[in-house]
Amino acid sequence: MSNGEPIPQSEAAQPAGLKASLRAGWPIPLLFVSIALLTAGVVTAMKSRPKVDPTIPLKEAEVLVAAHEWEKAVAVLNDRVRGFVDSAGATDEHRARFRIARARAFAGAILLPGADRAENHRVVVEDFVAAEKLGLVLEPGDVSRLVESLVAVGRIDDAVRRMNTLPRDDASRRVRLTRLVIEACLRDGAGRESQTLELLGALAVEPSIGPPERAWVLARQAEMLIAAGRAEEAITKLLRDMQRLRDVPPSSLGELHLRLGEAYMAAGNEPASARQLELADGLLDEHSALRAEAALMLGRLLKAGAGTDAEQTARAADRFAVVVNEYSTSPSYLPAVLELAEIDSAGGDHGAACERYAELVEAVRRPGAVLPRGLSAERVYASLFERQTGRFLSADYPTSLRYGELAASLFDDSEIPSALLLAMAQTHRASADAVLGVAEGHVSGAVDRLDPATRSELKRHLLAAGEWFRRHAERVSAEDTSRYLDSRWLAADSFDLAGDMEEAKREFALYADGAPDDDARRPEARYRLAQVFQVERDYTTAAALFREAMAASGAVSDRARVPLARCLLADGDPSNDAEAERLLISTVDGSVVGPDASAFREALIELAGVYYSTGRHAEAIARLEEALSRFPDDSRAPILRYKLADANRLSAAQIAQTLRQGLPQATRETLEQERADRLRNAAALYERVRSELESVTERRLTELERVCLRNAYFAIGDCAFDLGDDETAIAAYDAARLAYAEDPSSLVAMVQIVNAYVRQGRWTQARTANERARQHLARFPDEVWQRPDMPMEKKHWERWLDSRTLLEQSARAEP
Numbered sequence: 094m095s096n097g098e099p100i101p102q103s104e105a106a107q108p109a110g111l112k113a114s115l116r117a118g119w120p121i122p123l124l125f126v127s128i129a130l131l132t133a134g135v136v137t138a139m140k141s142r143p144k145v146d147p148t149i150p151l152k153e154a155e156v157l158v159a160a161h162e163w164e165k166a167v168a169v170l171n172d173r174v175r176g177f178v179d180s181a182g183a184t185d186e187h188r189a190r191f192r193i194a195r196a197r198a199f200a201g202a203i204l205l206p207g208a209d210r211a212e213n214h215r216v217v218v219e220d221f222v223a224a225e226k227l228g229l230v231l232e233p234g235d236v237s238r239l240v241e242s243l244v245a246v247g248r249i250d251d252a253v254r255r256m257n258t259l260p261r262d263d264a265s266r267r268v269r270l271t272r273l274v275i276e277a278c279l280r281d282g283a284g285r286e287s288q289t290l291e292l293l294g295a296l297a298v299e300p301s302i303g304p305p306e307r308a309w310v311l312a313r314q315a316e317m318l319i320a321a322g323r324a325e326e327a328i329t330k331l332l333r334d335m336q337r338l339r340d341v342p343p344s345s346l347g348e349l350h351l352r353l354g355e356a357y358m359a360a361g362n363e364p365a366s367a368r369q370l371e372l373a374d375g376l377l378d379e380h381s382a383l384r385a386e387a388a389l390m391l392g393r394l395l396k397a398g399a400g401t402d403a404e405q406t407a408r409a410a411d412r413f414a415v416v417v418n419e420y421s422t423s424p425s426y427l428p429a430v431l432e433l434a435e436i437d438s439a440g441g442d443h444g445a446a447c448e449r450y451a452e453l454v455e456a457v458r459r460p461g462a463v464l465p466r467g468l469s470a471e472r473v474y475a476s477l478f479e480r481q482t483g484r485f486l487s488a489d490y491p492t493s494l495r496y497g498e499l500a501a502s503l504f505d506d507s508e509i510p511s512a513l514l515l516a517m518a519q520t521h522r523a524s525a526d527a528v529l530g531v532a533e534g535h536v537s538g539a540v541d542r543l544d545p546a547t548r549s550e551l552k553r554h555l556l557a558a559g560e561w562f563r564r565h566a567e568r569v570s571a572e573d574t575s576r577y578l579d580s581r582w583l584a585a586d587s588f589d590l591a592g593d594m595e596e597a598k599r600e601f602a603l604y605a606d607g608a609p610d611d612d613a614r615r616p617e618a619r620y621r622l623a624q625v626f627q628v629e630r631d632y633t634t635a636a637a638l639f640r641e642a643m644a645a646s647g648a649v650s651d652r653a654r655v656p657l658a659r660c661l662l663a664d665g666d667p668s669n670d671a672e673a674e675r676l677l678i679s680t681v682d683g684s685v686v687g688p689d690a691s692a693f694r695e696a697l698i699e700l701a702g703v704y705y706s707t708g709r710h711a712e713a714i715a716r717l718e719e720a721l722s723r724f725p726d727d728s729r730a731p732i733l734r735y736k737l738a739d740a741n742r743l744s745a746a747q748i749a750q751t752l753r754q755g756l757p758q759a760t761r762e763t764l765e766q767e768r769a770d771r772l773r774n775a776a777a778l779y780e781r782v783r784s785e786l787e788s789v790t791e792r793r794l795t796e797l798e799r800v801c802l803r804n805a806y807f808a809i810g811d812c813a814f815d816l817g818d819d820e821t822a823i824a825a826y827d828a829a830r831l832a833y834a835e836d837p838s839s840l841v842a843m844v845q846i847v848n849a850y851v852r853q854g855r856w857t858q859a860r861t862a863n864e865r866a867r868q869h870l871a872r873f874p875d876e877v878w879q880r881p882d883m884p885m886e887k888k889h890w891e892r893w894l895d896s897r898t899l900l901e902q903s904a905r906a907e908p
Contacts, residue, residue, distance in 0.1 A: 148187060150174045154194050163201035170195045189227035193235070196220035200238035211461075214242035233263050240270050244277045249285070252277075253292075264301035271296050272306075275313060280463070289317060308338055308345035315352040320466075324359035331356065344383075347376030351387050363394050370394070385420035388412045389429050396432060410436050424465035427456055431468065431476060438480050443492045450477060450499045457503060470503050474510070477503075481516055490524040511568045515580065518561030522587060525554035544792050555591035559584045563600065578604065582614055589621060598625045616645035620653055627656060632664035651686050654679075655695040662703065674703060694724055698733065705736050710744035713737075731785045735801040738778030742812060745771035749815075769816060776812035779805040800882050806832055807841045807884045819849040837873045840866060841885045844893040851896040856903045863900060866893070 150173040157166035170191065177183055178191040199217045202208050221231060221239045231239065236259055243252035256270045271292055278289040296302065297310045311334050318327035331353045341349075354369030370391050377384040392412030399405040413436070416429035434449035450473070456462060457470045477500035484493035497517045501509050528543070528551045543551060562584035570577045585600030601622040608615040623638030639657035643650050654676050661673035679685055680696035687693065701716035717737040721730060748768040752761060786794065786802040794802070810825035826842035826849070833839040843866035850859035878885060 147177050147182060150177070151187065151190055151194070154198070155190065158194050158197050158201070161201060163198050163205070166194065166198035167202055170198060185227050189224050189229045192220040192224035192227065193229055193231075196224060197235070197238070200242065203242075209245075211246055214245040217242040218246065218248075233259055233266060237266055237270060241273065244273055247277075247281075249274060249277050249281065249288075253288070264299065268296065268299060268302055268306060272309065279313065279316065280466075286317065286321070290314075293317075304338055304341045305345045308341045308349055311335070311338070312345075312348045312352050315349075315356060319352070319356050319359050322359075324356045327356040328353065328360060343376045344378050344381065347373045347378075347381075348383050350376060351383055351390075354387070355390060358390060358394065363398060367391065367394055382420060382423035382425065385416045385423040385425040385429075388415050388420075389425040389432070392416075392429070392432060396436065406436060406440075427453060427465060428468050431473065435476060435480075438496075443484075443495070446480070447495050447499060450496070454499055454502050474500055474503050474513075478513060478516070481513075481520070485516065485520050485523070488523075488527070490520055490527060493520045494524070509564075511565060514561055514565035514568055515576075518558050518565055518580065518583065521554045521558035521561060522583065525551055525558060525587070525590070528554065552591050555587045556593060559587035559591065559593070559596060559600070562587060578608055578612065578614070581607070582618070585618070585621065589625065594625050594629055598622060601625065613647075616642050616647065616649045619645075620649050620656075623653070624656065627660055630663075632660040636660040636664070648690075648692075651680075651690060651692040652695075654685070654692060655699050658696075658699060674700070677703065688723065694720075694727070697723070698727075698729065701733070701736070705740055708743070710740045710747060713740040714744065731782055732797060732801060734778055734785070735782045735805060738775045738782060738805070738808065741771040741775035741778065742808060742815075745769075745775065745815065772812045772816050776809055776816075779809045779812065783809070803833060803836070803838060804884045807838070807845075810842060810845055814845055814849060819853050823849050837869075837877045838884050840869050841889055843869055844885075844889050844896075847900075848892045848896045851899050856900065859896065859900055860904075863897065 150169055154166050154169040154174055157163075157169060174191055178188045196217050199213055199220070203210075203213050203217070217238060221235060221242075225231060236255055240252045240255050243249070243255060252270075252274055256267065256274065259267050259270075261267075275289055275292050275296070278285040278292070293310055293314055297307070299306075302310075311331070315327045315331050318324070318330065331349060335346075335349055335353075338346075338349075350369045351373035354366045354373060357363075357366035357369060370387050374384060374387045374391070377387065389412070392409045395405055395409035395412065399409060410433060413429040413432045416423070416425050417433065420426060430449050431453055434446045434453070437443070437446035437449065453473050457464065457473055477496050481493050481496035481500060484490070484496060494517070497513065497520060500513055501517065504510070528547060562580045566577050566580035566584060569580070581600060581604045585597055585604055588600055589597035601618045605615055605618040605622060608618065619638050620642040623635045623642060626632075626635035626638065636657055639653045639660065642653035643657065658673040658676040661669045661676075677696045677700040680692055681700060685692075697716060697720050701713055701720055704710075704713035704716055714737060717733055717740060720727075721733055721737065724730070727733070745768045748764050748771065752764055752768070756764070783802060783805045786798055786805075789798070806829035807826070810822045810829060813819075813822035813825055823846055826845045830839045830842040830846070833842075843862060847859055847862045847866055850856075850862055877883075
């Protein structure tokens with residue numbers, strides 16, 4: 094057809110296409126059929142397969158428990174059974190069987206080495222109780238294990254209640270557990286006396302117990318009477334009841350003699366005690382811990398009666414050594430270590446004593462430590478504190494501190510006794526005072542003369558003293574105001590001397606704020622606080638505090654005058670310098686204090702310094718001479734003498750300036766004589782300064798003293814040079830050059846030697862000296878010559894330049 098309609102597909106073609114489609118798709122239905130058949134087979138197989146019994150691991154664990162395979166049983170129960178009993182498929186019977194099996198397994202495993210721990214006992218208790226709640230009735234053996242674990246975790250009352258559920262005819266088990274509970278009650282101590290006596294009474298009338306158990310009961314009854322302070326009653330009971338015992342084994346009889354010896358010791362009858370203890374020592378088994386206890390008590394008897402008898406003390410030490418060396422696992426071991434520590438200390442072997450005390454401290458501080466009867470942290474502390482105090486009173490401060498530090502380590506920081514806080518503070522402060530060589534306070538300038546190692550030791554002790562005093566103050570603040578203020582003051586003072594300005598500031602401020610108005614040290618605290626601000630160069634705050642101190646009455650008011658003047662002079666405000674000078678003058682004119690007062694001394698020295706630094710040399714000379722005359726032994730005397738020498742030299746220079754003016758002849762002659770006198774005085778004073786400072790060990794010199802010594806060497810030459818005595822000047826400069834050959838300051842001496850030779854016209858020597866000076870100058874960078882402590886002054890450079898000019902002219906004039 095030609096009208097454009099689609100050509101229809103022929104009928105013959107359709108079947109062929111459909112067959113092809115079916116051939117391509119046939120594997121898919123076949124796959125579905127196969128999966129269905131496989132699934133049906135699996136389901137059928139699972140339905141026909143026998144069910145697994147989930148209680149098999151539980152049964153296996155029960156078999157292991159019955160076979161005493163404790164660890165394996167615990168592993169099976171925890172790894173393979175626990176999941177089942179926690180599931181919905183488990184019944185209460187399954188859970189009860191699990192609990193009882195695990196309780197028995199843990200109870201058995203506890204007997205293994207290292208497994209006797211509180212957490213394991215808690216599992217035993219928890220599981221037995223849970224088994225009961227699930228309907229199981231505990232067998233007597235289970236009750237016994239439960240009682241043992243209750244005792245182990247300290248639940249003694251519960252243990253007694255459980256023990257009373259045992260059948261009356263189960264006598265052996267009841268006796269054993271009663272002994273276990275009694276021993277726990279005795280260890281537990283106070284509060285269980287009546288319960289313990291009741292248990293002992295019940296055990297004493299138990300018809301089934303034999304002689305060893307009756308002896309044990311009697312020993313415990315005696316032990317309780319002794320602990321209650323009823324030693325005579327214990328003696329009477331032992332003497333009477335021991336006669337009633339028959340067929341007692343030697344070891345049991347030995348313990349009774351041991352308790353009788355202990356009772357006699359408590360009653361103060363040492364000979365009777367020693368006899369009983371010796372009897373006990375012979376009866377007790379060689380490896381028994383009771384034999385160690387006998388040796389311990391015998392040693393204590395010997396020690397108590399030894400006094401100064403070294404031989405008896407040695408015998409006591411031998412007894413204690415037996416305990417330490419042969420019975421290290423017994424309860425008597427640590428008490429014996431303590432006794433030996435005290436003997437070592439008394440004998441002067443403090444190193445050995447401290448090692449033993451350290452062992453005791455470690456044992457006491459060990460978490461969960463169960464200490465033997467008669468030993469406690471308090472007992473060890475009392476022993477250490479006694480040693481600390483003894484060594485302190487003997488001025489053996491290092492050893493005192495060792496004992497004190499060990500005592501402190503017995504406690505957490507917040508629990509250290511206040512007496513020990515104070516003792517440690519006092520010992521560190523005494524150590525610092527010993528370093529300074531003084532009993533109280535400190536000597537001016539003493540710290541600066543200490544070598545670095547000693548100064549470091551001093552600072553360490555002062556800082557420690559400050560910290561311990563502070564802690565003591567904080568501890569007693571609510572209970573004793575007087576002790577609080579004493580320690581707060583000493584804390585501030587110690588920090589101040591140590592140079593810890595921040596801590597000193599804090600402590601002085603706390604003292605000043607907390608002290609009552611009538612406290613005599615309150616103005617002193619403000620004065621010391623002002624000094625701290627002065628050291629920190631906060632002169633405004635310091636001056637305000639010094640003015641407050643001056644407003645108070647007493648010595649502190651006078652002492653505040655000089656430091657106030659120093660602050661006014663140093664604050665950079667020239668408008669108050671006149672006030673500072675007036676303060677100093679009024680202090681030395683006798684209107685405020687006498688010449689014996691420390692304020693007078695300080696004011697005189699400070700006033701001399703003011704005149705010296707402001708170029709008023711005549712006034713400086715007068716005040717410096719007065720200071721040296723009044724206070725020749727002052728530690729600052731060499732520095733004052735140096736300033737006096739310098740003031741004379743500078744005064745001579747001022748006179749030389751005046752002499753350049755037109756003056757009447759008589760005036761000129763007077764001034765020339767005065768100038769010469771000033772220079773001669775200066776030279777003599779410089780020489781004395783040099784001699785004084787060279788007599789001091791170099792490492793003990795302060796930095797200022799080193800500078801003064803060096804400058805004195807050069808100034809001696811300058812004085813001779815200015816006097817026109819060139820030979821003396823050259824000799825002095827040469828000595829200075831040799832003394833400071835590696836110091837850039839020796840250039841002064843070299844230059845002045847050049848100048849002296851030039852002035853003498855000794856050109857050859859001058860040229861040689863000049864070349865040496867130029868080489869020395871070239872060795873150092875320019876900034877060296879800008880240092881303010883350099884003795885190379887402007888006049889020296891000017892003279893050297895003049896000499897160089899003359900040397901060059903001389904060289905040109907030579908043929």
